[in-house]
Amino acid sequence: MDDIDRELIALLRDNARLPVVALAAKLRVARATVQNRIARLEAEGTIVGYTVRLRPAAEAHRIRAMTSIAVEGPHGAEVLRILRGHPNIVALHSTNGRWDLLAEIRTDSLEAFDKVLSTLRSIHGISNTETSLLLSTHKLA
Template structure:
């Protein structure tokens, strides 16, 4: 990837629906160049899809949180597999340092959020967790 590819990806991250003509104008390259680069980035698996971003307050789930998770020993793959299948876990990130994983959680009510926390903490291989409720979002 070169600087033009990185600029192209940046523009697409900002607005994945931007037209190829507009991308070419902003990058100061030919439309065919943009199409060829996008095709190559898709074939190489660098761009794996295009998505929609919603305002956080537009979603039904009223409670959003980040859970830091420490995993015992060699249970990482099993824990990841269980969390990937959990409908209230919307994103998982491996990390370095004290915590092994960060999980983004969503729930409709405090009662369902409490049950969610308890169900995750009961997963074999999870040693410790710390959860922070997200109050507001300033940048997506």
């Protein structure tokens, strides 16, 4: 991947609906060059899809939080299995340091959020959690 590929990816991240002609003009290359590079990046698996970003206020699940989770030694696989199946957990990351997992939680109300937290804290193998509600979003990828 060279600088043009990186610039192309940055432009697509900002607006994947930009016409190829506009991408070519911004990159100062031929339209065919952009089409070929996009095709190559997709074929290589660098670009795996395109998506829609919504304003956080436009989403149904308006309560968003990040929950740090500590897992007791031998229960990691079971905890992951349970958390992966939870409908309010939209992302789950393993981490290093004090916490083992970081879960992004979304709900429609604070009451629903409270129930989700209670459910998480009662899962066998979870020893501790710490949650931060997401108040504002200042940058999307």
